[in-house]
Amino acid sequence: MRAAVTREQIVEAADRLFYEQGFEATSFAHIAVETGLSRGNFYYHFKTKDDILDAVIARRLAATAEMLAAWEAGGETPERRIASFIEILIANQTKIMAFGCPVGTLSNELAKLDHGARQDAARIFALFRDWLAGQFAAMGRADAKDALALHVLMRSQGVATLATAFRDEDFVRREVAAMHAWLAAQRPNDRAPPSDSAA
Amino acid sequence: MRAAVTREQIVEAADRLFYEQGFEATSFAHIAVETGLSRGNFYYHFKTKDDILDAVIARRLAATAEMLAAWEAGGETPERRIASFIEILIANQTKIMAFGCPVGTLSNELAKLDHGARQDAARIFALFRDWLAGQFAAMGRADAKDALALHVLMRSQGVATLATAFRDEDFVRREVAAMHAWLAAQRPNDRAPPSDSAA
């Protein structure tokens, strides 16, 4: 029982450190300082560092699912729910300008490391994608729901990467506004002839 | 004289390895294997690994400037030149799906490492941004050239990140087509009332 608590402490600290420093750059020593535990103790809870990574990804998958469920429950319309997603860029602006998007940067790092968990990290993206596709379908855009979902994800990733590189708050605000405008233009009745559709 | 050749070998190998494996994950041993040189020799040419990174960034800055100059010389219109930029996503598709965008992923890694060269890496982005802004100005869109330039950069970064995560060629093709359509819609005479402008 106490084991579960300690384990959760480790995963929580690792989650934050993997985000802020990267997976490879984070050592057991870092996690030890953060949790107040000894290095040796980690091996009672996890066999290897990769096992901690797996637990971190599982934690993020659960947190993402929970967040999406909350938006599902709280948003009045599909369009408003998608807007909630777009607004993360504003809500998490400071962290994004410092460390990028937790999902995108982990995905990129694991790709370069040719790490087996690469595909698990991509499942976090897939959660967002599928949820967004569901919202677009509910908006009456089942015709292109997957393309529209990936387009929103794409833009949020692009904004996050440039926000980290340039740390330009005006840029983030402007692109978020543009995403909202784009979203409004995707309404079934509101579409102009194809000029900048995602498909 | 021979020193310059060896130095260039080192920087070239480091450039490729930093891209494919990441800066931190690439060791002197890797570079030694790649170049056929001994580890100890590196320290005749560079004092530290960070100095190699500086040289790699300088090399990328030069290569980028050269590529932009070639597009400048070869493209018939500003719009065609911007299209050249967009087409990198297709030309480098395989590498991007494996390792992401060299600029974006380095920028992200250095941000997480809180590395001093972070801002030098951002200068590569700045080269693209300023060149793109110049093209938009030449297109007759001086009114929003910086915002339009960042918008194109943003989309290319977003496409690269998701291409790495999902390895979906159709997605890349679709988004490249959408970027071309968006670009055409930015012509001064061609703009619809603001629905998805970048500004």
Next chain:
DNA sequence: GTCTATACGAAGATAGAC
């Protein structure tokens, strides 16, 4: 369950022969 102590390898970096 958690600790200390330690094994073991790999990393960046230096010294000095050639």
Next chain:
DNA sequence: GTCTATCTTCGTATAGAC
């Protein structure tokens, strides 16, 4: 200039006391 040999530090991981 380039090499081999080596130093030192830090990383993951293990052993065993408590």
